[in-house]
Amino acid sequence: MSLSGALYNAFSGLRANTRAANVVSTNISNATTESYGRRSLELSPGAAGTSGGVRIDGVVRNVDPVILADRRLSDASHGYGNSLYAFSTRFEAAVGDSDTPGSLISRTLAFENALLTAASNPASTQRLEIVAESADALADKLNVLSDGIQEARETADRTIGMQVDRINDTMRSLERINERVRKAFNSGGDASSLLDERQRLLDGISEIVPLRVVQREQGQISVYTRGGATLLEMSASEIGFTRTAFITPDMGLGTGLSGLTLDGEPIVSTDRGMFAGGDMAAQFEIRDRLAPARQAELDGLASELMQRLDGITADASLVAGDAGLFRDINGGLSAGLNPAAFDPANEVGAAQRIRLNTDQVAPGAGNSWRLRDGMYAGTAGNVGDATLIQAIANALTDIAPPATTAFGTKPTSLTGLFGDFTGSVAGGRVSAENELSFLVSQQTAMKELELNQGVDTDAELQRLMQIEQNYAANAKVMSTVDELMERLLSI
Known part of the structure; x- marks a missing residue:
């Protein structure tokens, strides 16, 4: 190997180690950040016929999509069970017992x-x-x-309205992020921060409705509910809902109370509809079935x-x-x-x-x-x-x-x-509590699985020590080459 080849190899190694140290430090500093995906630096040997060295292929964001999807479904189930339990508990406290x-x-x-x-x-x-x-x-x-009872129904109605607004705002934000991810993908830029923000937004509504996320070309995604409603497909869909300020016992879904629309078309708003399974479904359940019963x-x-x-x-x-x-x-x-x-x-x-x-x-x-x-x-x-x-x-x-x-x-x-x-x-409260206990255990287990895929600070520190050693080795090669070239020039 020529001195120039050795110098190039050492220089490319220094550059790769510098980038790797930045990636590791970013992982450690975001170890407790919600929705952060652990990064790793992808390297490969230099192309044949060149001076060799190491080539930086890019930064990879490591997330298990299966575990992430299952955790989001557990979030939705927990949101459903928690709201029903909260309603049952409040009403039981209002009714009281003989003591x-x-x-x-x-x-x-x-x-x-x-x-x-x-x-x-x-x-x-x-x-x-x-x-x-x-x-x-x-x-x-x-x-x-x-x-x-009527106050609980009014609260549920207001909550549905706020949840609809939040989903609509989230889908519009995801539509913009999709476009930015596509541009980063085409230009070869690092879109990891955009993907973190995208996961944060999706996690923010995962308790409201069960989500199904489908990867598309150029890093983009489509978002559906588990019940089949399209929330984002190239462009964001619009969910409609009309709030009712004052609810009386004779009012129900379709008789004074609003259901959901999707892009202007009415859809089933019960727990068997397209938005079944999450906190929003629980609010409809409270407003239209449990409280009226x-x-x-x-x-x-x-x-x-x-x-x-x-x-x-x-x-x-x-x-x-x-x-x-x-x-x-x-x-x-x-x-x-x-x-x-x-x-x-x-x-x-x-x-x-x-x-x-x-x-x-x-x-x-x-x-x-x-x-x-x-x-x-x-x-x-x-x-x-x-x-x-x-x-x-x-x-x-x-x-x-x-x-x-x-x-x-x-x-x-x-x-x-x-x-x-x-x-x-x-x-009713005991049944809701038993169901919630199971859902909490399920959600905890899924979060632990997800955390196991996240940033391990001990492992990251070990990587950082290896990077320091590699950096020192490459620096030593450059120093040695420099000494050799000085001796050659002095002859």
Whole structure:
């Protein structure tokens, strides 16, 4: 080998080692950066017939596309399960259990106990007042729970709107990155930073919807949902959604609430549609199925409560069509100018509308004696007669088929219905928690697999030591060649 050939080889080695040191230092400094792909320098021998040396082919970004795709799918599943669990947990906390003061079941039992206590001493105004207060508290609890259901639906609707905006913005950004990657590919430039940004953007929406990424020519990608919706194919698609500021119990998908469109065309927005499997699907599930189902159960409880107490035959002051202890605020007035009895055909939203019949009995108004003498009685009667109070208590505990369709036809007491509802809410939370526990484990396992493909700082430091040794060796060759050339020139 000639001295010039040796000098060229050493020089190319120094250049390659300098570039390799930059790559390793970049890896180490970004070891904890999300969506960063570990770089490696690709080298090859110089072309035959030249002076040899080493040739830099470029920087390769090392990412396992299979592990990355599986991790994104686990992100979407986790987003779906986490949102359903959060809804179940919040609603269970709002309903409460028998040991929680102010819970639905505790207020039901407080109302029942107040009636039994008053029946033992119907002359006690204080005990009658407690009955009125506990009845008012029970109706208020149903109102609060129903309002909470609608707030959860409104929150889900707002979340869907924000997620749609985020996906649209992301796809437009990816469209621009695709073009920049194509230019870098054609010019031989390093597009690694662009690919990092592209992965970061995709990871940012991976919980919202399951993604399927397809590699195209010149480093570009196409993006689809697992359900088959095209999000990016040369150009970005546009997802459409209309937010609804105020949601009422009678509203549903297609009846006041918006679904999704893709490039202006309506698509299925349920959990079996093109966007199924991620957090967005969970928000639709909450808004259009889970929350309305709980609302229907609450409406059934309110309906049953009003219907059972509208028909108390022991109350001689009640006539057909009059409301009893509870009333529907949309019920209007009967012919006798009394609040009208609850209409079973108007059950939707009953839990929001149920109120204590305060025109006749109101806490602190001095008219609680009507609980003993008749809801529409004009004057007080026999203070020792507990017949009506006992009849109201019996209406809560009597075993009968539910008048509402929300709970089937199995005979049960009203108190039993409230208890079954509380148990059902707790059971729903347990099921959601078990499912989420599995999804968290799955996501953790996939992230660990992905991290194993990432930057190992120990290995990078070992590479850096090797690079330093190689650099020193090439520098020594250049120094030796320089000494030899000086000796030759001095002869």
